[in-house]
Each structure stands twice: as structure tokens, then as C-alpha cells.
Amino acid sequence: MNLNVEITSRDTIKPSSPTQPHLSPINLSLIDQFSLNAYVPLLLFYSNSNATSNPTTKIQSLTNSLSKALTKFYPLAGTINGDNLTIECNDRGVLVLVARVTNCHLSQVLSCPDLEQLDQLLPTKERDGKSLFAIQITSFVCGGMVVGVYINHKIGDASSLSFFLNNWASIARADEVVIEGTESPVYGFEYLFQRGQQVPMLMGVNEKRERLASRKFVFHSSTIAALQAKHSIDKAPAKSPSRVMAVTAFLWRIAMNTEEKQESSISNSIKPTFMEISINLRGRMDPPLSDHHFGNLSVVTTTPISNSTTVSSGSTESELVEHMEGLVRGIDSDYIKRLQSGDEYLVLIQSMEKAEEMFARGAAARYTMSSWCGFPFYGVDFGWGRPLWLTLSAVLDYKNLFLLTDTSCGEGVEALVVLSEEHMERFVNYPEIVALFGLED
Known part of the structure; x- marks a missing residue:
């Protein structure tokens, strides 16, 4: 309509x-x-x-x-x-x-x-x-x-x-x-993370002005439980991954598989793929910071994965979960102290410049996952009750993005996926996507 x-x-x-x-x-x-x-x-x-x-x-x-x-x-x-x-x-x-x-x-x-x-x-x-x-x-x-x-x-x-x-x-x-x-907001964190005079632009924005497509996929609790169960069987007796990790691994694997089909028709070489994950630092600092610290207190951390590890099986998703969980564990108080001291700043600059060069010449692909799950957006009551639904819109000009939010019940995950139009066409017609969500109209 x-x-x-x-x-x-x-x-x-x-x-x-x-x-x-x-x-x-x-x-x-x-x-x-x-x-x-x-x-x-x-x-x-x-x-x-x-x-x-x-x-x-x-x-x-x-x-x-x-x-x-x-x-x-x-x-x-x-x-x-x-x-x-x-x-x-x-x-x-x-x-x-x-x-x-x-x-x-x-x-x-x-x-x-x-x-x-x-x-x-x-x-x-x-x-x-x-x-x-x-x-x-x-x-x-x-x-x-x-x-x-x-x-x-x-x-x-x-x-x-x-x-x-x-x-x-x-x-x-x-x-x-x-x-x-309610505590008053606290602003200005230059004292925690000293600013630099020259900082490269963060990758991900659609600089090539490609035509992008956005789709929303709703993972109900039963679907998430099935995804988690595959990891538990594969890696028993290890604990199941979080719902965010399970959903991200599923989407990432299929995105790489559909991207790989495009690349294989052009070249026999295999593109490395980077996953960027946004991580909230507030609770990871020593001492922890409360949520009333207003500003950007999240960092993006990156892992390289080769498409050669990608197969259409649960074990592949388990490997992706392991990589992502390792990334998250690496953002601890020691890492944050290095970032605050400036030592990690130079590493960040160098890694960003190297990745930017690889992306520019098409030698690598990059995906980004940002999770809004757990933040109390469904508690925003202006006097008319809690929201029936919330969503991030399709205007995000950011290629290869997985943006996750809670469902209204708090047990499921809604995933906003942004890909190029050509990639999205292959993605929505991938057999496992069709089985879960039906054919794209």
C-alpha cells in the first residue's frame, strides 16, 4: 500500500x-x-x-x-x-x-x-x-x-x-x-579516548553509490532455538551461542555463499571476507560505566574469514560463531586501556587503511553486524503504552549490513539486511532463506 x-x-x-x-x-x-x-x-x-x-x-x-x-x-x-x-x-x-x-x-x-x-x-x-x-x-x-x-x-x-x-x-x-x-547524562569522553587530528573515514558507507536493497527477516524464538541447537550438537558439550550470534552466523554464511557465486564466475581466486562487529564498551571498562554516559562508547572490531571455509552446514556456522565470540572476548579491559593509551590507535589506523585499500580494489568483502538487542527501546512509553513495533528504516546507505533488534516479545530477533540489489536477489532466493521466509515477491 x-x-x-x-x-x-x-x-x-x-x-x-x-x-x-x-x-x-x-x-x-x-x-x-x-x-x-x-x-x-x-x-x-x-x-x-x-x-x-x-x-x-x-x-x-x-x-x-x-x-x-x-x-x-x-x-x-x-x-x-x-x-x-x-x-x-x-x-x-x-x-x-x-x-x-x-x-x-x-x-x-x-x-x-x-x-x-x-x-x-x-x-x-x-x-x-x-x-x-x-x-x-x-x-x-x-x-x-x-x-x-x-x-x-x-x-x-x-x-x-x-x-x-x-x-x-x-x-x-x-x-x-x-x-x-534518573541520573543526568555525562558528555565528553576525550579524557577517556584522546582524539586524533587525522582519522580516516570509517568504511561501510556506500561510496560507490551502488543501488542497495533492504529486507527485514524475523527470527522467532523457535527458529533461533533450532539454530542454537545445531551449534550445540556440533560443539557439544559447549554452551549454545547467544541468539544474536546464532542469527548473525546464519545470515553471514548465506551472504558469503551468495557472494561467492558471483565471484566464482569472474575469478577462480577466493575473496577474504571481513566481519565488523560493534561492541558496547560501557560494561567492559574498568571500572564499568553506566548507561547515562551519552556519546559513542562502542568500537568496531574486525575478523578476516576466507570464503573457502564456507559450506552449507551447521559446522560452518559454528566456526563463524567461534570467530565472532573470539572477537568479542578480545575487547576486554586490557584492550580498552591500550586504546586509551594511544597504542591501539595506531593499530586501528593501520588496519583501517589496509582494509580500505583491499575494499577499494575489490580484493576483499566486508560485512557489518550491529545489535540493538537488549536496549530498552520497547520501554519508550510516552503515556500511550509501549510501542507495538519498532524498526530501523530502509534509508541506511550502508552496504553489507546486518542490523539486529528485539522482537516485541523480547525473545526473537528482527534482522535488517542491506545488500546490493543483485546480491539481495540471490540472497532471498537461497534455499534456506526460502524455506524459512518464503519466496521473494
């Missing part, structure tokens, strides 16, 4: 109290500098659980509470400098678009979501590379509502976005107990 989305208003919401001059600028840390200057989209879908509350009342509540929330989360109302060194907390404000869908109910969208159509529920045209946050609030004729947000990755990671949204929601529902019990 084609959505008829009408923008009814646009406004710039500023902090209810001016940001003090001594709080600006915020220096970017080394990890911030490595992060893409790209916008991460999130959509939260809400039913009309409170029939007495009309959309206008809800929208007014959202904008009023946003202004209050920005007094604590003032960097979101600022801008990024072009030097990749600082965030200006200048109270420029957050753009808020208000829209309505006039030709369908929310239930019709949720019954068969079209990722490309859902992009209309985001402030897609407002990305200028300098602003850090934007919102679109869209109401449906049934009273349902969607809150779509963009956050610039330079200002924060998934943990930061979750922390902000839950704080904003607590203010919207006037939950004074939650508000008073």
Missing part, C-alpha cells in the same frame, strides 16, 4: 532553558571521530490505546516534553563542526515535523510493512550533515501514531539513543519518580 503522508507543520524545538556557555563546545573523542557522520533512523509505532486523547493533545505533549528533555540533552539541539573535532551546543534546536497519513489505518501498515514506504514517516529530507537530531510525528486516521527519529552517529550510539528516548518519555508522561531517579 502506498502511504499518503501529508506534512502539516514544521517547528524547531529548543531547550526550555538556555544552555550555559561553559558547556560548549564538547570535544569529540577518538571513538566519536571514527563514527560515521551519518543519520541512524528509528521508527516507533503506537496504537490509539487512549481513545480520549486526540492526536493534537499527544503532539503537544511530545513537543512540550521534548523542550524540557533538551535542557539535559542539550548536545542534541546543537551542531557538529566540519573539522570533525567538536560539537557546538548552540541551542540551534531540533526540527520537528508533524504529519498525518490520510489513506489507511496503522494496523494496515503493521500487517505488511513496506520498508521503503515507511521512510515517509521519517524527516528524511532534513539531513544536512550538521544537525544532530530530527523528529517526525505522524498520526493515522485510526488515532495510531508513529514517532520517527534521526540521530547523527557522531553524537551517540544505540545506548545513548535509548537513554534519551526513555528520559523524554518519562517527562511526557509526567513520571516524577522516574525523572527524579
